[in-house]
Amino acid sequence: MTNWNSVKWLLYLGLYLIPVFLLPWAVSRSWVHQRGGTVSYSPKQLFERGELGLLSLVLACGGIWDVLRSTFAPHTIAVASVLLAMGGIMAMTVWVETFCRQRSGTDWHPQRAWRDSRSLALFVFSMAAVVEILLDRLSRLGAQ
Amino acid sequence: MSAPAVALAARQSRIVVVRLADSAEVIGTLSLIYGALLVIYPVTFPNLIVKSWERGELLPVMMLFTFLLDTALYLRIAQRLSAKPGMMAAACLGSLPLLVVGGASFILQKAVKYTLASEWPNLHARVGEEILAHxxxxxxxxxxxxFLAIRLLQQFKNTV
Incomplete structure (x- = not known):
């Protein structure tokens, strides 16, 4: 039988998307509107320097926090925390690399930075979602 | 030799440069499938994994699956970039998936022993959750x- 109760964790993680995608987009529109401009910026243009990598690190920290509070064996907690942290750090590295390339005058490609940060953000987001589903299953087991 | 032919030959003799985003996309898809299976089949899918672990089939299946997945992903990147696979990457892809899955299995044994020695209720179900997570x-x-190892080795080679 399908257990849709676990989907609530996806909604919980989805809340991260509001401050990450919608808020900057809304602020940019408001900024342009205040100055009487007509141009609008897409999320791709707003995050073309790999800023999604910074969000991924925040999301990874949230996942690690939940894993550390769980009743899984210490071995499982350690493996899950390390993998989430590695994903978050590698995602953040995209932003660091893009920043260094841009500042040093080395050739940088917005398309590549956007693609890399988007893929690594998907990795961290989906991993955090599965970890939350596993934690939800474990907590329901403890409540039985 | 014409200029386009020289450019093509130079491109084909180039070693594949791996980016972490390539493997991240695959892991993201794999995670979404795993999560969806857990939500849609909350009893059948975990039972399948736990039963195959108890029969000792899970470890070889995972080794084979990850080895084939990593190889296919690397060859796809090579084809997309029109570059030739490198020896260093082949060595990494040939050994690391097997070592990682073997190491994870060793850690799982320790976690199961720890869980069985604890005083939690529902010990059998708890062991099942540990197996699912691992x-x-x-x-x-x-x-x-x-892919992280290949990426770091490539960067190290560029700096020395």
């Missing part, structure tokens, strides 16, 4: 770590 984490690690 299976997923081993899958992620066996795809992510070999």
């Amino acid at each position: 299976t997923y984490l081993a899958l992620v690690a066996a795809v992510f770590l070999p």
Whole structure:
């Protein structure tokens, strides 16, 4: 039988998307509107320097926090925390690399930075979602 | 030799440059499938994994799956970039997925022993959850770590 109760964790993680995608987009529109401009910026243009990598690190920290509070064996907690942290750090590295390339005058490609940060953000987001589903299953087991 | 032919030959003799985003996309898809299976089949899918672990089939299946997935992903990147596979990457992809899955299995044994020695209620179900978690984490690690190693080795080679 399908257990849709676990989907609530996806909604919980989805809340991260509001401050990450919608808020900057809304602020940019408001900024342009205040100055009487007509141009609008897409999320791709707003995050073309790999800023999604910074969000991924925040999301990874949230996942690690939940894993550390769980009743899984210490071995499982350690493996899950390390993998989430590695994903978050590698995602953040995209932003660091893009920043260094841009500042040093080395050739940088917005398309590549956007693609890399988007893929690594998907990795961290989906991993955090599965970890939350596993934690939800474990907590329901403890409540039985 | 004409200029386009020289350019093509130079491109084909270039070694594949791996980016972490390539493996991240695959892990993201794998995670979404795993999560969806857990939500849609909350009893059948975990039972399948736990039963195959008890029969000792899970470890070889995961080794074979991750090895094939990593190889296919690397060859796809090579084809997309029109570059030739490197020896260093082949060595990493040949050994690391097997080592990672083997290491994860060793850690799982320790976690199961720890759980069985604890005083939690529902011990059998709790062991099942540990197996589910370790299976997923081993899958992620066996795809992510070999490509991370290749990426870091490539950067190290560029700097020395």
